Amino acid sequence: MLALRLTRSAHPAVQLRRLLVAAASAGTGFLLLSALGHALGNPDAASTSTLRLAWCAAPLAATVYFAVAVARTDPGTRPRPGLSAVGLGPARLMAVSATTTALSCTLGSMLALLVFLHLRGDLTGMPFDGAATDFLAAGRPLPLPAALTLLSLVPLSASAAVAVTLRPREPEAGTAPAARSYGRFGAYRRTTVRESFGAYGRFGKQFGAAARGRRTAVPAPGPDGAAEGATGSPAAESAAGATPVAAATVPAGLPWGVAVLAVGLAVEALASRTGGAAGDRPAALLGLALTSVGLALAGPGLTHVCGRLLQAVRPGALRLLAGRVLMAEAARIGRPLGVVCAVLAAAYAMASLQHRQDATSGPLVTLGVLLVAGCTLATLLTAAVEARQARAGTTEELRRLGAPAATLRKAAVLRALALLALFGPLTLVVAELSAWPLSR
Known part of the structure; x- marks a missing residue:
């Protein structure tokens, strides 16, 4: 109910x-x-x-x-706060x-x-x-x-x-909050290392090692004689705070996806050299399946690489915003995008076998192709909606800080164009290489 x-x-x-x-x-x-x-x-x-x-x-x-x-x-x-109380x-x-x-x-x-x-x-x-x-x-x-x-x-x-x-998943061991510990006179402390008597009263002890390192670091002079990378400046501190976001790790599926894609293309090339009818070469179909799986596996990693390329050479605010969003959402939208590319490449390759189908199965083949292509495309659009919901808080914060709405729209268009520029030619190349052994 x-x-x-x-x-x-x-x-x-x-x-x-x-x-x-x-x-x-x-x-x-x-x-x-x-x-x-x-x-x-x-x-x-x-x-x-x-x-x-x-x-x-x-x-x-x-x-x-x-x-x-x-x-x-x-x-x-x-899941929302308060729902657990009502079961x-x-x-x-x-x-x-x-x-x-x-x-x-x-x-x-x-x-x-x-x-x-x-x-x-x-x-x-x-x-x-x-x-x-x-x-x-x-x-x-x-x-x-x-x-x-x-x-x-x-x-x-x-x-x-x-x-x-x-x-429901259990929280990882690294993400569990640290146990609360108490220092001298009941004060909270974040480390478990015990202090010697009178250590807290020494000047600068309460600021920690990071603060002492900022005071003692000597910035290197730049070409104009000014200090570069001064860690005490607010801009440098904000950049340092943004560094972990920009240094997101590449999704782990990229090497495996490239390897499976290469194996699939190699199997198709081998099948094309053996000769024979296309329907009598199951190795060609096996290679097509491997290339499709490789594209699907490599999708998140390629999306992450696309985000890095957007920030490659002297990026402005627009390219930085578009690139970092792609890097943050690589795992969410990369896999559906890779699946869409795999389906398009497989459909293009299988079109060479259409003349071998009997007349009665023609409408069913068309229905199956439209169904698979429609579901994968709808999944990609749904993943885009999920990504938009996930970054709703960040978008609202940017608008509160004064970011124009036109800038956010331009960043979204730039992300779409960058993905199209990377995945479009890749899909065409894989489709041509996959269709060649099947059409012989």
Whole structure:
């Protein structure tokens, strides 16, 4: 009941994202039922039916990925202060979010079943004059348990993925607050090193080692004779405070992504030299899968590198703001961006095999490609919304300090152009290299 109330009282934008999840679930469910219909109508072509069912794994994964992204941006199930007192702790909110996702996916699966039954002619007369009966199995009874089992894959997988992603996590050992300790005369102290008698009364002891280092440091003279890098200046102190933000570490997936991408391209090059028909070379498809995985893994690292490049040569305030935002959000928007590039490259490469498909599977292939591309693009947009929500406090602080709204908009446009300039040519190159062995 709580999940239904939160679903009904959500913002229209949140409702729209949930309806998109239901639509994606409906498309995936229809593809699964089409594979079942092909198996019923062609009992002698078991291998072809199995291959059609295996191709449904890509739309299923894209739908689950999109459902998880929508659940992460749902403001109704976000932990807030005071909710634990009324029994809505992190675990309960995670369960509510998983239930809401299951409801959306179940709605889409039921819609897919109704459309499939309508096209078969079980509800009304068969439309389209009986066309596309190859994957509908109109003349055979539909096994309802098998159909419901296939339709339950999307709700169960999506709700389980949401539960795993949003599960409550224990705080790391390094982030735990230090135990409170008391110094002399009940005063608080931050270190556990005991002081000798009378040490606190010595001049400068209470300022710490950092303050003594600032007073004793001798700045190096610059070319004009002025002291450079004077640590006692307010500008230097503010720059030092900003250094940990600028020195964010590169996401760990970049070396692995580049390595997997290189292996995939090498496998495709080897498959192109062996000759033979494209459909008879599973190594080419394996190389295509590896290149797609490599692009997805390298997405966060490439986004971080893009942020660094924006600040490379004498950056101004606009490039500094755009670059640091990209570096801070590399893990959040880099992975969906890498997945979008991988899907586009794979779709371009698989277009060379379109002439080998039979006429009956053409609409289903188009539906699957549109479904995967739409889910990945919607996931990227949802991740952008999540990133905007995450930096809402920083944006409000910048506006309070007097940053013009036009500057923030220009920084957002600059970030988009920088990502397009990096990922666009990379996607085209990988797509061309992947399509070459498949088209021979």
